[in-house]
Amino acid sequence: MNSTQLIETRRSIRKYENKEVSKENVQKLLKAVRWSPSWANTQCWEIISVSDNKIREALKAIISPKNPATEAVVSAPILFALCGKLEVAGYYKGKATTIFGDWFMHDLGIATQSLALAAHDMGLGTLIIGSFDHDKAKDILSVPKSYELATLICAGYPAQSPKPPKRKEVDEFIHYNRF
Secondary structure, eight states: OOHHHHHHHOOBOOOBOSOOOOHHHHHHHHHHHHTOOOGGGOOOEEEEEOOOHHHHHHHHHTBOTTOTTTTHHHHSSEEEEEEEETTTTTEETTEEOSTTOOOHHHHHHHHHHHHHHHHHHTTOEEEEEOOBOHHHHHHHTTOOTTEEEEEEEEEEOBSOOOOOOOOOOGGGTOOSSOO
16 A cells, blocks of 8 residues: 555544454554654654553543543553653743644654654554643653643554545635745
């Protein structure tokens, strides 16, 4: 599959087959993150691989109410928590260099996309979860204060094939030379 096909056909998967993902394939996913671009090559990401069922149940309990991702946190063969080191990306000599301040969310967004597309290319599905109690999740996962937990990512072999959501046409969001 070429990159355009990967982007166009990747879907959020909320149901997974009860099938283990090989350690080799997990390493391929992590390698995709490793090679993701980041601000000044700061590579501010840290990833927690969560396999302990008690920890997964604790995380499930703090997913936002009515979030369709809730069950996937415990049923997906793989659960990653992506964290970003604060005040590194977007900083020079200890000062933020853009109006956006800390750049870690941009870098983690790229890393997340890299992981999700690599997974899709390998026949795996992913679900990127951002709606949960981040402070409680940081406590559950013992994330240090100098890091922020940005997202949880479930991965595994899809047990469903969701239809693509409606997308805007390019002409609906492109502007030339000025907004």
